[in-house]
Amino acid sequence: MLAIGFGDSITAGAFVPPEETFLYKLGLQYGFDALNAGVPGNTTSQALERMQTDVLDKRPAICIIQFGMNDHVAVGVDERKVDPGTFEANLRQMVAKLHAIKCVPILCTISPIIEGDADHYYYHRHPREWYLHPPGAQAWIDEYSRIIRQAARDLHVRLADVAEQFACYVKEGGTLDGPEGVLRNLDNAGADDGVHPVASGHDLYAAAITEALDKLEC
DSSP: OEEEEEESHHHHTTTSOGGGSHHHHHHHHHTOEEEEEEOTTOOHHHHHHHHHHHTGGGOOSEEEEEOOTTTTOEEETTEESSOHHHHHHHHHHHHHHHHHTTOEEEEEOOOOOOOOBTTBSHHHHSOGGGOTTTTSHHHHHHHHHHHHHHHHHHHTOEEEOHHHHHHHHHHTTOOSSSTTOSBOOTTTTSOOOSSSBOHHHHHHHHHHHHHHHHTOOO
16 A cells, blocks of 8 residues: 655655654554655645646555645745645645545644744744734644644545644643754754754654544545
8 A cells, every 4th residue: 555745844854864754654653655755845836736746646545745834934024925725725626636536635734843033943044023913933833734624624534633743742741942852953953943853753743643544444
């Protein structure tokens, strides 16, 4: 059985060895062939342009859809790379295309970020003053995760609530930053990142997706 991970740099496994990515770990866990179709920097609009060759032509049984981290990014004051309405429409189009080839889609919500300040982490690269309504980049990410959840409900497809998985991890005493953080940061990677998960962060992705996979009747 073939499962494809269709996403951005997180699916691609930026900054971690291939064997530490959530897709590789899921392949080992379930014994399926795992094909990584993650492209760093991709939005849903860009992904749709490559979906035929990178996903549909492969005829996968399962497709894990992981987008939103780039779609929400501000390109001006209250201006997103991909606006919420288009983002939702793109997700719905992806699901329809997968259903047409009898592939099971799994939608993933978006992992959190370390917002930081003008000197470190997210706001070092993206001006805080552009994220006004709702206030803050994390609030924008949460908005896109809500869209993903609603699309999963409306379309009756499986949801891997990655955002909730990370939130529970933090509530139980885990941390996003610091030496034991699940996101790349100055202490655990010497990197002013705050977005991409380290191996333990990929474990959280795998755990969320496992919940969705275990509910499948296939």
